[in-house]
């Protein structure tokens with residue numbers, strides 16, 4: 001048994017594996033430094049505090065009582081959180097060197113590399129992964145596992161939040177709406193929704209078309225906290241693109257499973 005922990009910019013993503021079988025996933029908030037001591041002293045899974053091992057997972061009784069603390073394989077894009085976890089006796093920090101993708105650059109996010117590796121190994125290369133997380137990223141590799149590259153932009157939630165935080169009179173607006181706003185809006189909330197959502201959708205469409213120009217018929221997978229919303233909006237606006245995207249929220253864990261096999 002082992003735990004997979006991905007530390008993203010918004011939250012922690014957990015996976016519980018038995019061998020290569022992913023049995024449970026859950027998300028938690030980032031960990032406060034004050035919890036570090038307590039974490040280091042946990043000897044069994046049950047010792048883990050509810051902030052880490054929430055009751056809705058614990059109550060499923062997926063692990064017998066007194067199960068020794070399993071190793072935690074950690075992939076993080078947040079140095080402050082890595083610092084909190086890396087001295088934990090059960091934590092093993094994964095690095096880019098362990099991922100067999102070719103042509104990676106040193107500052108590539110390990111979340112992007114792992115998701116792409118997991119997607120490609122499971123469903124075949126060429127592969128493009130769209131991660132609709134805090135940031136929205138595109139990351140692609142060709143048939144030879146050679147990183148073609150990608151792009152990074154503020155994610156859906158972040159676009160709304162930044163607009164509010166960095167302006168004098170723009171409100172926080174709902175990211176979740178039941179139908180698309182009018183393109184040319186006559187009130188502030190809908191003008192913000194129109195601007196962010198239509199440009200994001202046009203951008204996603206453009207990246208997908210560019211990918212299919214390079215690799216006709218190649219797969220595109222989508223994941224991340226906002227994948228559901230973006231896909232829903234995409235279905236309204238560009239249904240033919242939406243129909244070709246494959247949803248797989250657990251790509252990171254697929255990638256970690258591939259890498260951990262060799263640890």
Ligand SMILES: Nc1ncnc2c1ncn2[C@@H]1O[C@H](COP(=O)(O)OP(=O)(O)O)[C@@H](O)[C@H]1O
Nearest residue numbers: 008009010011132133134135157158224225226
């Ligand atoms: N329960 C939630 N907590 C935080 N963010 C959420 C939640 N549900 C959806 N989101 C959306 O998901 C985005 C973060 O995506 P996620 O993949 O969890 O992030 P990361 O991997 O970067 O930590 C947020 O910007 C927000 O718009």
Ligand SMILES: CC(C)(COP(=O)(O)O)[C@@H](O)C(=O)NCCC(=O)O
Nearest residue numbers: 008009077107108109133134135152
């Ligand atoms: C682009 C990211 C911020 C995405 O992080 P996320 O939104 O998934 O939390 C992260 O992958 C990162 O810090 N990357 C380093 C730069 C790069 O990949 O080129």
Ligand SMILES: [K+]
Nearest residue numbers: 008111131133
């Ligand atoms: K992520």
